[in-house]
Amino acid sequence: MTMTIRSLTRGWPLALCMAMPCGAAAADAAAQVPMRDPWVPPAARQAASAASTHGAALNSQVERKLRSSFDAADADHDGSLTLAEARAGGFGMVAEHFERIDTRRSGRVSFEDVKRYLRGRGATTL
Amino acid sequence: MAGQNRRMNKPPGARCRSLIAAALLASLASLALTACGGGGGSSTPPTLGAGEKALDDATVYATGSHDALPAGTTTEAAAITKHSITLKGKALDYTATAGHLVTRDPLSNAPQASFFYVAYTADGASAATRPLTFFYNGGPGSASIWLHLGSFGPKRLATGEPSTSAAKPFPLVDNAETLLDTSDLVFIDAIGTGYSEAIAPNTNQSFWGVDKDAAAFRDFIVRYLAKNARHSSPTFLFGESYGTTRSGVLAHLMETAGVPLKGVVLQSSVMNYGSNCGVTGDDSMSCAGYFPSYGEVGAYYRLTLPAQPDPDSFAAQLRSFTHTSYEPAVSNWLAHHTPPASGLLAQLQDLTGISTALWKTHLNLDPSSFQVDLIPSVLIGRYDARVSAPKGSALAAEGDPSSTFISDEFARTMGGYLRNTLRYTNASTYITLSNAINSWDFRHDGVALPDAIPDLAAAMALNPALKVLSVSGYHDLATPFYQTEKDLARLGANPNIRIEVYNGGHMTYLDDDSRAQEKNDLRSFYQQALAQ
Numbered sequence: 001m002t003m004t005i006r007s008l009t010r011g012w013p014l015a016l017c018m019a020m021p022c023g024a025a026a027a028d029a030a031a032q033v034p035m036r037d038p039w040v041p042p043a044a045r046q047a048a049s050a051a052s053t054h055g056a057a058l059n060s061q062v063e064r065k066l067r068s069s070f071d072a073a074d075a076d077h078d079g080s081l082t083l084a085e086a087r088a089g090g091f092g093m094v095a096e097h098f099e100r101i102d103t104r105r106s107g108r109v110s111f112e113d114v115k116r117y118l119r120g121r122g123a124t125t126l
Numbered sequence: 127m128a129g130q131n132r133r134m135n136k137p138p139g140a141r142c143r144s145l146i147a148a149a150l151l152a153s154l155a156s157l158a159l160t161a162c163g164g165g166g167g168s169s170t171p172p173t174l175g176a177g178e179k180a181l182d183d184a185t186v187y188a189t190g191s192h193d194a195l196p197a198g199t200t201t202e203a204a205a206i207t208k209h210s211i212t213l214k215g216k217a218l219d220y221t222a223t224a225g226h227l228v229t230r231d232p233l234s235n236a237p238q239a240s241f242f243y244v245a246y247t248a249d250g251a252s253a254a255t256r257p258l259t260f261f262y263n264g265g266p267g268s269a270s271i272w273l274h275l276g277s278f279g280p281k282r283l284a285t286g287e288p289s290t291s292a293a294k295p296f297p298l299v300d301n302a303e304t305l306l307d308t309s310d311l312v313f314i315d316a317i318g319t320g321y322s323e324a325i326a327p328n329t330n331q332s333f334w335g336v337d338k339d340a341a342a343f344r345d346f347i348v349r350y351l352a353k354n355a356r357h358s359s360p361t362f363l364f365g366e367s368y369g370t371t372r373s374g375v376l377a378h379l380m381e382t383a384g385v386p387l388k389g390v391v392l393q394s395s396v397m398n399y400g401s402n403c404g405v406t407g408d409d410s411m412s413c414a415g416y417f418p419s420y421g422e423v424g425a426y427y428r429l430t431l432p433a434q435p436d437p438d439s440f441a442a443q444l445r446s447f448t449h450t451s452y453e454p455a456v457s458n459w460l461a462h463h464t465p466p467a468s469g470l471l472a473q474l475q476d477l478t479g480i481s482t483a484l485w486k487t488h489l490n491l492d493p494s495s496f497q498v499d500l501i502p503s504v505l506i507g508r509y510d511a512r513v514s515a516p517k518g519s520a521l522a523a524e525g526d527p528s529s530t531f532i533s534d535e536f537a538r539t540m541g542g543y544l545r546n547t548l549r550y551t552n553a554s555t556y557i558t559l560s561n562a563i564n565s566w567d568f569r570h571d572g573v574a575l576p577d578a579i580p581d582l583a584a585a586m587a588l589n590p591a592l593k594v595l596s597v598s599g600y601h602d603l604a605t606p607f608y609q610t611e612k613d614l615a616r617l618g619a620n621p622n623i624r625i626e627v628y629n630g631g632h633m634t635y636l637d638d639d640s641r642a643q644e645k646n647d648l649r650s651f652y653q654q655a656l657a658q
Contacts, residue, residue, distance in 0.1 A: 036526075037264045037367040038396040038405045038604060040575065041564050045407050052401055053580065054616040061571075061580035062587050069382045090232060092384025093588050122590030124618070125583055 059125045063115075066126070070094075070111050080108035174207075180549035181205035181225060187242075187321045187552065189560040191331040194324045200228050200240045202353065205550040208249075211280050211300050213307050219249040220280065220306060224550035227353060228325070229345035232383070238328055241346045242321035244548065245354075246280055247310040257309035257388070257652060258359040260347055262316065264368025264396075266339065267562030269320035271536050273366055273393070274313040275543070277635040278305035278645065283539055285532050287636045288512035288601075290521065296535045298543060303635075303645040308652050309362065312350060317342055318560045321552055330560075335567030336576045340375035348385060360656055361385070366393035367605060367632065374578025375570065377585035377592070387585070389593040389655040391648065394602055394632045395610040397582065399568065399575035402609060404493040406575065410460060413492050414453040415609030418444035420478045420496055422600040423511040427501065429479025437600050437629055445608055447477065459489045493603040497525075510631025511601045528631055533558075579616050586622065593655040594623045597644055599630040599637075624651060 053061060073081055073089025086094040086109075094101060094114060101109045101117040115126045174180060181203055185195065204225025211218050223245040229238045248256065261273045275283050275298070282301040286292030305311060315322040316339060318330035333342045351357050363380075365373035370392040377390050399405050403413040421444040425434035434440040451470060458464035466474075466489050471482040480491065484499055491499075497506050498517075507513035507528030515521035515530075524530045537558045544550045570576035586592050596614055598607035607627045614623060626647050628640035635641040 036529075036563075037266075037268055038371075038399065038402065039563060040399065040405055040407070040568060041566075042407065044566070044568050044574070052398060052577070052613070052616060054618070058580060058583055058616055062584045065378065065580065065584040066587065088233075091382060093382055093386075094384075096384040118587055118590070123587040124590075124620075125587045 062125045066114065067111060070114065080110050082108055174549070177206065177221075178208055178549070179204075179206045180551070182551045183225070183321075185240075185552070185554075187323045187554045189318045189323070189330060189557040189562075191318070191334065191561070191565055192329050193318070194326040194329045195240055197237065197326045200226065200237065200325055202227050205548055207547070207549050209280065209547075211304065211306070213302065213304070218307060221247050221249055222280075222548050223247070224544060224548040226321070227346060227349045229342055229349055232345060232348070237325045238345060239317045239324045239333060239342055240322065241317070241342075241349075242315045243312055243346070243350070244274065244544075245310065245312040245350075246306055248306060251310070253354075253356050254358045256359055257362060257656065258351075258356055259305065259309045259311055259362040259364050259391075260343075260350075261311060261313045261364045262343065262369045262372065263366050264370070264372065265319070265559060265563055266316065266334070266368050266372075266566050267319060267560045268368075269315045269556065269558045270313045271320070271540055271556075271558050272633060273364070275536055275539060276633055277393075277641070278303060278364075278648070279311060279313065280304045280306050281543070281547075283532075283535060285535070285636050287528060287532065288510055288631075290513060290515070290527065290531045294535060295538065296532075298539055303641050305645065305648055308649055310359075314343065314346055316562075318562050319558070320556055321554065330562070331565060334562045334565055336371070336375060336570040338567070340372055340379055343372060343376050344379040344383060344385075347380065348383070351385070360388040362389045362391065362652070362655070363387060364391040364393065367396060369393070370395040370397055370605075371399070371576050371578045374582040374585070375576070378581040378588070381585045381588035381592070386589050387592055389595065389651065390582070390585075391651070392594065392596040392610075394598055394605045394634070395596055395613065396605045397579050397610070397613045398577040400573070400577055401613055402605070403490075404604065409490075412453065412456045412460060413490050414448055414456045415612060416491075416493050416496070416603070416606045417448045417452050417478075418608040419493075419511075419600065419603060419606040420480065420491070420500075423496075423506065423603070424477070424479035424500065426512050426601060427479065427506075429500070431476040438627075441600065441607075441627065444477065445611075447473070448608060456490050493606075494525075497603060506603075507631065508603045509633060510599070510636070511603050512631065532636075579613055583617055586617070586620070590622075591658050592622060593651065595647065595651040596623070596625045597634060597647070598625075598627045599632060599634040599640070600627055601630060602632040602634075604632050 069091050073085050073091040075085050075089060081094055083095055083098045101113050119126055204223045207222045209220050209222060226240045226242055228240050231238055261270055263270045263272050280301055281298050283296045284299050285296055317324055317333040324330045324332055333339050363373045373390050374397055377387055380387055396402055403411045418441060422437055424430045425440055455466050455470055471485050474485045475482045479500060497508060500506055503516060504514040505517050505522040505527060508526040510528035513528035515527035521527040521530050540556050568575050596610060598610050600607060611625060617623060628634045628643055630637035630640040634644055
């Protein structure tokens with residue numbers, strides 16, 4: 001009995017698909033149905049892949065995100081950003097704060113300079 | 127096709143008024159209303175006053191995955207109307223702007239999409255100090271209609287939930303709890319929802335992914351700030367459900383771009399899709415994060431032993447029990463098929479009303495089963511489990527009576543409200559929920575389903591003053607409050623993060639008492655964020 005209920009209810013989004021068209025072919029037909037957010041279509045579902053990070057592992061994710069923004073803006077790949085590179089490369093935060101990050105007044109800031117500046121503002125994850 | 131044949135010189139309101147003026151007969155007045163597509167409105171649109179402008183937008187908007195507006199045809203036109211609302215005896219005059227802004231790629235400057243938005247701005251306020259809040263629902267693929275017409279805008283649909291006895295149509299009433307007394311409000315529809323659409327060579331599908339969608343919202347906000355000279359306004363995000371996932375990713379993108387936020391409001395969060403067993407459908411995953419919600423719902427239906435009249439104190443007990451007893455038992459069950467002790471089963475029944483027999487065979491009870499199994503004859507709601515309907519009834523047919531009861535009314539009201547009150551007219555259907563979810567690219571940071579906690583952490587590293595307010599409903603079986611608390615706990619003890627839980631479901635603001643509480647908490651949250 002409970003197995004029947006379970007399989008039925010587990011599949012209720014599929015039951016919804018039977019009640020009204022689903023899938024790419026029914027793009028507009030599926031409009032105006034009740035919201036089911038959050039929901040993931042079966043094809044995109046995966047076994048829980050990554051463990052929820054916290055502490056040092058989460059901090060390293062944060063650092064990777066910042067590093068990725070830094071590297072994306074580092075047009076000449078010299079490991080530092082000029083004001084122009086930061087502005088043109090989408091790292092507007094560095095551009096906005098450039099003079100305060102560039103404490104040596106060298107016209108270039110390193111990734112460590114950026115981290116040091118953010119720590120000084122109160123960032124606890126860097 | 128799109129953008130052609132604009133009839134700016136003949137707004138429909140003007141046409142209606144001339145009809146009525148010529149006829150001066152009640153019977154013809156009602157005919158004119160029909161001809162104007164009166165929809166949710168109940169009266170003929172009033173004459174436009176100084177500074178007001180109706181817009182008859184002839185562009186046809188489409189929300190299919192392959193749809194796009196032809197390049198070079200989009201404009202940033204908007205309807206502008208003046209309104210007033212009385213809050214605590216004091217008149218607040220405001221301007222509503224309903225129309226489109228075109229987003230551009232920040233690096234290439236190429237047009238990307240035409241976003242539909244409705245902005246409510248207080249008249250006479252200083253842009254430098256007046257806060258600005260950007261609202262969006264989730265889905266993904268949902269227009270922002272639920273927050274727009276249900277939560278803290280100047281008007282709200284009075285649904286009466288959790289009761290399902292309210293007569294329809296629901297009245298659209300002045301909202302005594304509007305956030306407009308604190309902040310200007312901008313409701314944004316995601317690309318491929320409402321009247322928002324990609325611009326060729328992009329298609330709507332180009333933006334149907336976690337990263338592309340968040341970048342498009344960033345570009346919309348940047349455009350809104352530039353167009354309205356609001357760069358110095360304190361800026362907040364307010365997302366719901368998938369909109370909280372978007373907020374995590376978007377907050378990181380905003381802070382990276384150097385457009386800092388003051389605060390982020392997370393309404394009924396799913397910050398990590400990988401931690402919500404009701405979303406992944408993964409039988410090997412623990413549903414323990416739902417257990418305190420099961421208890422609160424059981425208490426609402428008076429199925430717990432003893433009765434639990436105070437949701438807040440019961441929540442404390444449920445959190446503690448889940449952490450110390452239930453979660454470890456579920457872990458052992460999933461890993462080793464260790465059967466639960468009979469003492470534990472009795473506790474589970476007392477705390478939820480679900481029988482020991484069901485707990486014995488389904489220790490890792492999923493929320494869909496809970497909706498069906500709690501009470502034999504009825505299906506309880508997913509968004510608001512306090513709403514129930516007999517199994518087999520029309521309200522239960524779509525799997526969530528709380529959603530089915532209100533969905534049509536929101537969709538029906540929007541068209542008439544846009545036409546008659548905001549004076550924005552478009553022949554296309556305003557799509558409240560597109561099919562985006564079925565072809566959405568959920569990948570983010572190299573994993574299949576998005577985890578936006580690292581993004582929020584990165585935003586808070588880039589802007590250590592950033593404040594976060596998380597709000598949840600005790601009776602929400604879509605984004606359970608305890609799981610949200612666990613997800614946010616990953617960020618560590620942080621005085622910038624505040625968590626509130628109210629009676630109610632996913633849309634806590636539909637509950638009249640909870641909306642008032644939430645409004646008070648929002649006001650103090652904004653005050654704290656602005657004090658720095």
